[in-house]
Amino acid sequence: MDPIFYTLQDFMTHTESVTYLLVIATLIGMTVFWWFLTGKDKD
Amino acid sequence: MSISRRKFLGWVGAAGLSTTIGKPAAAATNQEFAGYPDSFAILHDTTLCVGCRSCEAACNKVNDLPQPDQPFTDLSVLETPRRTTTKAFTVVNKHDSLKKPGHPVFYKKQCNHCLEPACASACFVRAFSKTKTGAVVYDASVCVGCRYCMIACPFEIPTYEYDQALTPRIRKCTMCHPRVIEGQLPGCVEACPMEALSFGKREDMIKIARERFRKYPDRYVDHIYGEHEMGGTSWLYVSGTPFKELGMREDLGTTPAPELTAGALSSVPIIVGLWPVLLAGIYAVSKRKEKIAQTEQEQAAASALDADRSEPSQPEEES
Amino acid sequence: MAQVTTGERKSIFSLFNFIALIVLGVGVYLTYLRFTGGLASVTNLSDYNPWGIWISFDLLCGVALAAGGYVTSSAVYLFGMKQYHSAVRPAILTGFLGYALVFLAINYDVGRPWRLPYPLVVQQGTTSVLFEVGLCVATYLTVLFIEFSPAAMEWLGLKRARNIPIYFFVTSIVAGLSMVIFESTLSHRFFAYKMDETHLKEASGVTLGFGKAASYVLAGYFAIKVLGISAENHWHYLKTGYGTWYLVELLGFVALPSLLYAFGVRTKSLTLIKFTSVLAILGVILNRFNISLVAFNWQLPAGERYFPHWMEIGISVFIVMIGLLLYRFIATRMPILYEHPDYKDAH
Ligand code: SF4
Ligand code: SF4
Ligand code: SF4
Numbered sequence: 001m002d003p004i005f006y007t008l009q010d011f012m013t014h015t016e017s018v019t020y021l022l023v024i025a026t027l028i029g030m031t032v033f034w035w036f037l038t039g040k041d042k043d
Numbered sequence: 044m045s046i047s048r049r050k051f052l053g054w055v056g057a058a059g060l061s062t063t064i065g066k067p068a069a070a071a072t073n074q075e076f077a078g079y080p081d082s083f084a085i086l087h088d089t090t091l092c093v094g095c096r097s098c099e100a101a102c103n104k105v106n107d108l109p110q111p112d113q114p115f116t117d118l119s120v121l122e123t124p125r126r127t128t129t130k131a132f133t134v135v136n137k138h139d140s141l142k143k144p145g146h147p148v149f150y151k152k153q154c155n156h157c158l159e160p161a162c163a164s165a166c167f168v169r170a171f172s173k174t175k176t177g178a179v180v181y182d183a184s185v186c187v188g189c190r191y192c193m194i195a196c197p198f199e200i201p202t203y204e205y206d207q208a209l210t211p212r213i214r215k216c217t218m219c220h221p222r223v224i225e226g227q228l229p230g231c232v233e234a235c236p237m238e239a240l241s242f243g244k245r246e247d248m249i250k251i252a253r254e255r256f257r258k259y260p261d262r263y264v265d266h267i268y269g270e271h272e273m274g275g276t277s278w279l280y281v282s283g284t285p286f287k288e289l290g291m292r293e294d295l296g297t298t299p300a301p302e303l304t305a306g307a308l309s310s311v312p313i314i315v316g317l318w319p320v321l322l323a324g325i326y327a328v329s330k331r332k333e334k335i336a337q338t339e340q341e342q343a344a345a346s347a348l349d350a351d352r353s354e355p356s357q358p359e360e361e362s
Numbered sequence: 363m364a365q366v367t368t369g370e371r372k373s374i375f376s377l378f379n380f381i382a383l384i385v386l387g388v389g390v391y392l393t394y395l396r397f398t399g400g401l402a403s404v405t406n407l408s409d410y411n412p413w414g415i416w417i418s419f420d421l422l423c424g425v426a427l428a429a430g431g432y433v434t435s436s437a438v439y440l441f442g443m444k445q446y447h448s449a450v451r452p453a454i455l456t457g458f459l460g461y462a463l464v465f466l467a468i469n470y471d472v473g474r475p476w477r478l479p480y481p482l483v484v485q486q487g488t489t490s491v492l493f494e495v496g497l498c499v500a501t502y503l504t505v506l507f508i509e510f511s512p513a514a515m516e517w518l519g520l521k522r523a524r525n526i527p528i529y530f531f532v533t534s535i536v537a538g539l540s541m542v543i544f545e546s547t548l549s550h551r552f553f554a555y556k557m558d559e560t561h562l563k564e565a566s567g568v569t570l571g572f573g574k575a576a577s578y579v580l581a582g583y584f585a586i587k588v589l590g591i592s593a594e595n596h597w598h599y600l601k602t603g604y605g606t607w608y609l610v611e612l613l614g615f616v617a618l619p620s621l622l623y624a625f626g627v628r629t630k631s632l633t634l635i636k637f638t639s640v641l642a643i644l645g646v647i648l649n650r651f652n653i654s655l656v657a658f659n660w661q662l663p664a665g666e667r668y669f670p671h672w673m674e675i676g677i678s679v680f681i682v683m684i685g686l687l688l689y690r691f692i693a694t695r696m697p698i699l700y701e702h703p704d705y706k707d708a709h
Contacts, residue, residue, distance in 0.1 A: 210474070
């Protein structure tokens with residue numbers, strides 16, 4: 001599935017949508033990773 | 044330079060409106076976006092326009108707009124500059140020519156159907172879309188009514204139904220998209236008695252304009268307004284007077300609108316990626332400092348106790 | 363002695379209550395007008411001026427509240443300035459209420475407010491800067507709510523919920539930054555008509571509120587502004603009407619507060635610093651309204667220029683009043699300005 005974009009507008013809508021999804025994934029991922037990283041330090 | 048109906052229908056077929064769209068092999072990967080192939084455009088030749096307002100009347104009719112206060116035959120409205128409204132998707136304005144006083148120039152104003160529409164890039168629900176016919180169409184069924192598109196449009200075209208309490212819409216010229224997909228000409232183009240408006244493939248319209256420049260060099264300013272403005276538009280203009288004198292903005296540049304906001308948007312991933320790291324770092328450092336301070340304090344207290352002091356030195360902060 | 367004080371308090375409060383009642387009454391009527399007659403019946407907005415004071419007001423509050431909230435909590439949670447701990451809850455409450463009210467105001471402004479979730483759930487206009495701002499503000503509001511919920515839960519006698527200050531901090535920074543980005547994108551459009559507006563960062567600088575820092579930041583801001591005029595060779599704009607406004611803003615509300623802060627810091631005069639912060643905040647407000655009332659209209663014929671209708675201002679006042687009343691209600695009942703006795707040492 002290779003989308004064809006005729007306008008920059010459509011192309012950016014696509015790339016930005018993917019970016020936003022990744023941003024959300026990153027935020028969740030970083031949080032989980034932080035917990036994983038510091039979880040053992042708790043006293 | 045109008046076109047025959049048959050030829051027009053042929054173009055409609057060529058643009059693949061009713062069938063699936065053709066797939067040029069190279070289009071998918073390169074980062075140049077030339078717009079939909081074979082999309083349409085309208086060429087407005089202001090040197091042919093006589094300001095009869097037939098296009099306004101036709102637009103009013105094909106879009107079922109309410110009757111105006113003054114009839115379309117009343118040409119006195121041309122004396123004051125007007126803009127597009129919810130009741131008029133197009134207006135013709137009269138401008139005095141500096142070159143030839145007494146010979147006013149008329150300029151028809153409506154949505155320019157940008158190749159990369161600012162309104163579409165601004166809308167946060169994607170209510171606007173550039174169609175393959177060339178028209179920029181609006182979908183009222185998702186519009187929130189935030190009016191950011193009006194702020195974004197460099198030509199100040201979209202209008203808003205301020206008097207509607209619960210169902211306000213954005214209104215603007217549709218380039219007669221519903222008519223065009225049925226194989227009809229846009230209302231205004233069909234109505235123009237002077238052939239000041241021509242409809243056809245965008246490349247052909249540009250060719251026609253250049254041809255006119257070549258044939259009548261004295262008659263025109265050598266510039267097609269809309270060929271590159273804001274990344275290009277599907278409504279093109281040629282004129283004998285500088286476009287600035289017609290009240291058209293010449294400061295817009297050729298950068299398409301989506302590119303203008305790309306900078307602001309691309310900072311988002313960086314912020315999202317870096318801030319947590321930075322903050323967690325500071326947080327960890329200050330936590331660590333606190334811990335060290337606490338241990339030192341405990342040690343100090345312990346040694347103080349060892350030295351038989353009854354009062355531990357604890358600089359307790361108020362909270 | 364104590365009785366006199368409470369007596370005085372009571373009379374002030376009942377005067378306040380009286381005004382509040384009038385404002386609420388008018389506000390409810392204006393709300394009715396807005397949702398039966400449309401925006402045309404309460405605002406002076408037009409096709410030339412799609413946005414008016416409501417938006418400037420929202421952006422203003424947005425930046426100020428985001429900045430106030432995150433500076434306080436960063437001081438406490440990140441840099442370990444525990445002595446400000448008592449300020450965190452009021453700051454978070456103010457941030458939350460403020461943002462909630464900005465959201466309420468937006469419901470008046472947009473045409474079909476029930477569609478506000480559409481950009482998230484129906485169709486995402488990801489190329490829009492407004493989409494980005496909306497996303498940040500929504501996240502921020504959610505986190506503020508979670509952040510604030512412990513106080514509400516303690517009030518209800520429930521167990522203390524886990525505090526997650528770090529998210530609050532991150533989102534508030536992003537929300538603040540995105541507001542700045544948004545504003546600069548907006549003013550981008552008006553570059554040709556007015557002077558350099560790229561450096562809209564003063565909002566966070568001003569609200570820092572810490573005399574020394576604010577003084578220095580203002581001085582830097584002043585320098586940026588002057589250098590900006592020079593870099594784009596806009597000196598001649600200073601002679602125009604907008605230029606005069608600009609000078610008033612620059613000298614009266616940037617240079618002057620900077621100097622006053624400096625004097626205040628050197629002479630350790632708290633009164634002077636407090637007075638100056640009011641001046642500086644007035645400067646920010648002036649700047650926002652300057653942008654929306656003067657700069658946005660710069661190119662328009664005089665007849666088309668926008669000035670807010672009294673009813674527009676009325677609705678803004680109404681919304682601020684709701685905020686004040688809610689704050690009073692919450693602050694007098696929930697453990698905001700004091701620590702709940704049962705949970706005192708849980709931090
Ligand atoms: S002229 Fe304005 S409304 Fe029309 S497509 Fe371009 S940006 Fe959109
Ligand atoms: S008013 Fe409607 S079409 Fe325009 S930007 Fe807002 S949601 Fe999109
Ligand atoms: S293309 Fe259609 S909607 Fe646009 S101005 Fe012409 S008649 Fe009106």
